[in-house]
Amino acid sequence: MGNKVKFNFNDLKTIPNILSVSRLVLIPAMLIPCFLIGDEMLARKVFLIMFILIGVTDKLDGTLARYLNQTSRLGAELDTMADTVFYPLIALWLYRFESAVVGEWWSLVYILLGLFFLKMILGKMKFGKIPTFHTIGGKTFAASLFFFMVTAILYPDIAKRLFPLLCTIGFINQLEEMYIFLTRDSVDENIKSIFSK
Numbered sequence: 001m002g003n004k005v006k007f008n009f010n011d012l013k014t015i016p017n018i019l020s021v022s023r024l025v026l027i028p029a030m031l032i033p034c035f036l037i038g039d040e041m042l043a044r045k046v047f048l049i050m051f052i053l054i055g056v057t058d059k060l061d062g063t064l065a066r067y068l069n070q071t072s073r074l075g076a077e078l079d080t081m082a083d084t085v086f087y088p089l090i091a092l093w094l095y096r097f098e099s100a101v102v103g104e105w106w107s108l109v110y111i112l113l114g115l116f117f118l119k120m121i122l123g124k125m126k127f128g129k130i131p132t133f134h135t136i137g138g139k140t141f142a143a144s145l146f147f148f149m150v151t152a153i154l155y156p157d158i159a160k161r162l163f164p165l166l167c168t169i170g171f172i173n174q175l176e177e178m179y180i181f182l183t184r185d186s187v188d189e190n191i192k193s194i195f196s197k
Helices: 009-013 015-029 031-036 040-067 073-101 106-127 136-154 156-183
Strands: none
Touching: 009 015, 015 031, 015 040, 015 073, 031 040, 031 073, 040 073, 040 136, 073 106, 073 136, 073 156, 106 156, 136 156
């Protein structure tokens, strides 16, 4: 079953963990451009800046943790928590700012979200926690989602053409990670793919 993370306040003082915490603060703050800024052009600009900041901190926290030798269980948990909240909310932000990009294919988004939450429930039931795998497919899907949302805001016509590819990457990733959940007896969050031993 899952181990509880022992909280050490000093772990929060590392640069990678500060970046993760800033991401957790910025995510709910994104409701401001989504729903509270009346000027649509300003709302889109503020949203895009915040979204890019969140994406950059997502990439930097783990990279800096390894480079500075500041990896910690707390850091991994903060990163997982931020990712678990951030990536599903992309559907809300996409609906708010560029719903036409998805057009009549919103059912694919709902299925992807369903698979994401089903995977989390299965992980919690089987391992006692919600593990996050750092598979090649997961990293590819996360990067694809990030660049897709930026493209949707700046170039909606291009994003509309990329949407089927994004869904394909997403479905493959969610099914691969669900297969890993179902076929493994223990959690190796650094597993690269279903073909890893």
